[in-house]
Amino acid sequence: MQNATDQPLPTLPQRDAAAHKGDFGRVLVIAGSRGMAGAAGLSGMAALRGGAGLVTVASPVGIQPTVATYSPCYTTIPLMEDEYGIVDLANVMELAGVREHYDAWAIGPGLGQSEGVTELVGQLYRDVPRPLVLDADGLNALAQLLERAPQLMDAPAGPRILTPHPGEFARLASSAAPHSQEDRIASAIDFAKKDSSGNTIVVLKGQGTVVADTQRYAVNETGNPGMATGGTGDCLTGVVAAFAAQGMHPWEAARLAVHVHGRAGDLAADKLGETSLVSSDLLDFLSLAMML
Template identity: 40%
Template structure:
């Protein structure tokens, strides 16, 4: 939101009208406005109010008169006589949602006030140069198959929220098709939770979590997909390490590993040496400490070093979450500047997993997808904070704001 206030001397307008009425009116006002002024018998009070209001609107937009002209802003009145604003095509590119205006007169002055609401306050956001152009506007002649087939594997009894958030985040980020593979005991609850996503089932022998026999269904579901994410809500089941190892060894797809998938990975880091394609890991500091067998304080005190270290050692993309999330691939490092403390809550990381997975599925290289993903994630969190506040925002609020964040990135 932005406001603009202006005050104009009515005597000044009288003086101008006495000297050069027609040239002044034609320079400042549109044909419709001049007609309204004529109906008011060229009242200096009326003209001063309209003149002042154009100034207020230009200030609230952030340009002032100069970058835009007086005639770019047209004042009209509704059936109740209340002033309203119509902007020309040039100013409609400013992503303005609404303009509220008032005019008042105080003896010798006309005073105006304008309040402009912008779509997500996009004007004030500076997208990092290295992220510009990674995501572009879509061609008109496209279909859902052009935007990636995503498979997200996760969930267990009592932990369906994580995989739901990842799946919904992938859809909201623009994936054409999102498949969610869960233990078969979760079919009913996941069919209720997910609408746009396609629910797939893995054998669980009635246990409500993945088991070794689930591997067959994982391998089958991965066929013809573009990217796979694994881990959200899987729980700490004994068979998870086996499933992660066999997934890495047997599936030739870009892979995003998060949450319980990372906990399983930490028990056998050597499985990364058998990968067939790019891998992105998204640990928070505690998970990174387990992966590297280090103390959390050691990780927190040397975030860039360890993000680069694990990336170089295993030839993977590492995303070390936290304030100023660090994305590293070999010797390249990106430090994110979007996001806020309100995102430090359950499910936020699952949303990030869904975003990164979606971007890879849409054709971005894993390192680019991770960089852009953490930025979009943080920016969506910033928009969510404006709507809900840092204390009240939840992970699903971040999902709901992904579209706002993508709009900023693409508009750049």
């Protein structure tokens, strides 16, 4: 197993002077539920700040107007919802029909938990042929699915980037959350190996976030305690998807995104302090973090 921590960071492809927005990737973010519109907005804006040319945020119809007003820079899709304002399984046919239209998918921030969400996540996880970033309630759905069918992780249709915090990882792995960095590294690698195709990347968040697949791992060195606030993970989800949509190898996209995300948090803390830092501050500092 290769320790890539000290290797140079990956870089985004250079932009041609004659390029247009379609050259920098289309990202679909499926996020939000009643009371959680902010998660969808944060993820969508982070994908744009990460350089994606076109971003679409799909959210339940009840919050779609709120998500749309968060920013005029992305487009939105209203999804059918259940009585609790959570995405309904009935959307699966429409979403399956566009599975090759988007260059990267991001699923989970603020999505809520229901049987419909669980089944929707399962079908998309299995069938979408593009890089798919799974976070938050997307991971909670995957944990439930793996209890019923552990083989779901094996050889999905495309690359899968899982971004759990320790509690989510414990649910996914059906074990106690690893504490020492050595155990965190080993656990992330072992979980990635559940996919025999080698297409699954695990981003185990926390101090010294671990990015691992079946061949290599790296430990991130940016970030600070001020980032321990709601919504920062939603921002990371969008940045990872943006980098993958621009053609980076999924492992490299995850490694660079974790670094840039943490660097934005460090810049925000230097300016604002750790105590008062909020997740939307990261959006303001992502541009500078990308330049450093």
